[in-house]
Amino acid sequence: MRRSLLAVAVGFAIAATGMKPALADEFTVADIEVEGLQRVSAGSVFAAFPINIGDRMGEARLATAIKDLFSTGLFTDIEASRDQGVLILSVKERPSISSIEIDGNKNIETQMLMDALAGAGLEEGQVFRRATLEKLELEILRSYIAQGRYNARVKATAEELPRNRVAVRLDINEGSVAAIRHINIIGNQAFGDEELTDLFELRTSSWWNSLTNKDKYARERLSGDLETLRSFYLDRGYLDFSVESSQVSISPDKQKVFIAIALDEGPQYTISEIRLRGDLIVGEEELRKFIPVEAGDVFSRAKMTAISEALSFRLGREGYAFANVNPVPEPGEDNSAVVTFFVEPGKRAYVRRVNFEGNVSTKDEVLRQEMTQMEGGVASSDRIEFSKSRLERLGFFQGVEVDTVPVPGTDDLVDVNYRVQEQPTGSLSASVGFSQNSGVILGASVSENNFFGTGKRVSFGVNVSDSVKSANISYLDPYFTVDGVSRGFSLFARETDYEEEDISSYLLDEYGGRLTFGYPMDSITRLNFGLGVTQSNIKPGVFSAQEVRDFITEEGDSFNNYFLFTSWRRSTLNRGVLPTDGYSHSVSLDVAVPGSDLTFYKATYRTDFYFPLVDSSNWVIRARTELGYGDGYGDRTQMPFFEHFYSGGYGSVRGYRANSLGNKAERVSGDLSDPDPFGGNVLTEAGLELIFPTPFAGDSRSMRTSFFVDAGQVFDTERGFDPEFTEVRTSAGLSFQWITAVGPLAFSLAKPLNDKAGDDTQVFQFSLGQTF
Secondary structure, eight states: EEEEHHHHHHHHHHHHHOOOOOOOOOOOOOOEESSSSSSHHHHHHHHHOOOOOOOEOOHHHHHHHHHHHHHTTTTOOOOOOOTTTEEEEEEEEEEEEEEEESSOSSSOOHHHHHHHHHHOOOSSSSEEESSHHHHHHHHHHHHHHHHHHOOOOOEEEEEEETTTEEEEEEEOOOOOOOOOEEEEESSSSSOHHHHHTTOOOOOOOOOOHHHHHTTOOHHHHHHHHHHHHHHHHHTTTTTOOOEEEEEEEOOOOOOOEEEEEEEOOOOOEEEEEEEEEEEOOOOOHHHTTTTOOOOOOOOOOHHHHHHHHHHHHHHHTTTTTTOOEEEEEEETTEEEEEEEEEEEEEOEEEEEEEEESOOSSHHHHHHTTTSSSSSSSSSOOHHHHHHHHHHHTSSSEEEEEEEEEEEOOOOOOEEEEEEEOOOOOOOEEEEEEEETTEEHHHHHHHEEEEEGHHHHHHEEEEEEEEEEEEEEEEEEESSSSSSEEEEEEEEEEEEEEETTSSSSSSEEEEEEEEEEEEEETTTTTEEEEEEEEEEEEEOOOTTTOHHHHHHHHHOOEEEEEEEEEEEEEEEEEEOOSSOEEEEEEEEEEEEOTTBBSSSSEEEEEEEEEEEEEEESSSEEEEEEEEEEEEOOOOTTTTTOGGOOOOOOOOOSSBBTTTTSSOBOOOHHHHHHOOOOOOOEEEEEEEEEEEEEEEETOOOTEEEEEEEEEEEEEEEEETTOOOOGGGGGGGEEEEEEEETTTTTEEEEEEEEEOOOOTOOOBBBBEEEEEEOO
C-alpha cells in the first residue's frame, strides 16, 4: 500500500511527545520511481536526486534531497510518497518555451534583445521561469530610460500552449526621447554658462538640435559631457575641481528634461617648479628639451600627459622600450604646484627577432628592405615606428600594426612583430573620363606595383582622348641594390593635337624612352638621374601660328634629341593621395645634350606644404609653389616652342581657361579666329588653400573641400614678355576633390580677381577620370 511520507513526518512529531510513531523513522529504499515526466529524462532526475537504491532514508534526508531536486529549476512541484520500500516521486515540470516574439522595438535591435533573453536563459526549448521574464522586462525598460525614453512601456506575456508549453511575447512601446529644455550649471565662477555648455554633446532644444538629435537626453552622453567638463577644468589648472552632483528632472508628461549640474571649481594652480626624479638614463638637460612649460605657466593635465609621452618616447630611442614616466603635481598653499616627473626607464631592450604576419603575397625580403630597426640592435622606438611608416608608404598594405613583445624568460630581449593587411597592388582596368580641356578620355592599363610579391613595379597602358593618343610601358626595381638604389626604364609613344587643347594649331608626334636610377640620400630624400632619347615630328595645322611656321622653316619638322636628366625630392607627406601633414620639395632638370638636333634645358622647382590646424587634421592650411625656366644654349637662342610651359586651369590658376595665360600666338594671314595661347619659357605659380571637412561626408581620406587663392602667369622672354608682378593673374574660390571608383573627380568654382581684356576666364571647371 502506498503511504504518503507526510504521515511519516506526523509520526516524528508523535515520537517527540513520547507517543508510538505510526511509521518507522527510517526505511531502506528498495526502488525509486518518478511520475509525471514529459520532457525531462529520468536520468536527469536521478543525477540531481542524492538518494540511491539501498540507502537508509529518513524525513530529514528526504527534505534535503527534494530541495536539491527543486534547485535544478525544472519543476514547479515535487511530492514524495512510499509504497513499502519503493520511494515514489511525483513531479510537475515547468513549461518549456515554444516561441518568443518581440514587437514594437526600433531603437534596440531584435537580435540584441534576443541575445539578452538567451543570456537570462529564456530561449526556445528552454524551461520557462516567469520571475526571470519579469526581471528582464524591467531591465529592458531601464535600457529605454537610459536613452531618455521615459514614457516607454514593456509588457511581457506568456500564453499557455498544449503539452506544457508557453509562447512568450514582448510588446514594446518605445515612446519618444525626452528633449532637454534647460541645462543649469551651478558654482562656476571662472567660466560662463555658455562657454561650458558649448563643450557638451547634449544641447538644449532648438530646431537645429532637434534635427541633429543633440537635444535628446541619454545617460551615457551626460556622463561623457561631465568627463569633458572635468578635463576642461584640469587642462586649465583647476586641480581641485569636482562635480558635486548632477540631477535630472523629468516633466510630468515625461517629454521634457531639466539638467542641473553643481560643481566646485577650486582655485587655479600655476606651476612653480618642474622636477625630474628617478633614474635619468638620458641627461636632465636633454630631457628638459621635451618639457615646453616653465614656472608661472598655468597647469594643464593635457600638457603633462603629452610631456610624459614625449619623455617615454625619447627614452625609447635609447632602447628603453618599457620606460614609464609619471607626472605628479603637488599643490601648495599659494595656488601653485610643483610638478615632478618620475622616470622609470627599466632595462635596456634589444631586438631578438623582427617578424612579419599577414604578407601572403609579398615576400619577407620586400618588407625587410624597409626596416630601419635591425635584429640584434637596441630596440629604438623611433626606428620601430619609422619602419612602420615605410611599410605604409609602400602602398601594398591596407593597414600596418606593430607590437613590441618581451621574450619570455628574459628581461632585456623583445620581438618586434609587424602585422600587415595586404590589399590589391595590381590592376587590369579600363577607364572613361572627361575634362574640359581634353574632352572625352578613354584608356586601358595593366599595372602591378608588387610584381609577384617582389616589390617591383611593372605597367603598360594606352590613352585616347580628343587631344592625346598615347601608349607607354615602364618597369622599376626600387631595390636594384641592397642599399636602396633603384633602376627603371620606360618607353612611350604620344600623338598630341594641340588645337584640341585650345593651343596653337599643330600636331606633335613623339616617340622615346628613358633609363632611370634613383639614390636614397636619407630616409626622406631621393636623388634620381638618367638618360633618354626622344624623336619629335611636327605637322602644322591649317591656321598654325606664325611662330610655328617660322620655327619649321628655320629648324625643320623632325628632331632627334638626347637627354640627361636629374631630380631631387625631399618629402615628409603623410599620404600619397590627399595628404594632410608634411611637406614636399622637388627640383628637376632636363638637358638636351650636344649632339641633339635641338639643344635646350628645362628646370622646375615645386613645393607643397601642409599645416594641420587641429589634431584631427580636418582643418589644414596648404601652400604650394611651382617655378619653371627653360632656354636654349650653344647655337640655340631659345627653347623649342613645343616644350613651352603653360598656365591656367584646374591644378594651375583656376578661374582661367586651361593653358590660356601668357602672350598669345601671332595669327597668320586669313585666320580670323581669336589668337591661341602659346605658352612661354618662364612659369610662376603659387596657391594657398584652407582645407576643411566636407559637409555631410565622414570619409576625409577620399574627399577634400577647400577655399583657395591661386596666382600665376607664364612669361616668354624671347618675345619680350618679361616677368612682371603686375602681370600675375589671381583668383579665389571653392574646390572639391573626390577619389571615386572610376577615378578622381574634381571641380572648382573660381572668380578671377584681376583679369584683363583678352583673358579667357572660366568660373566652373571640372574633370572626371585620369590619364595614364
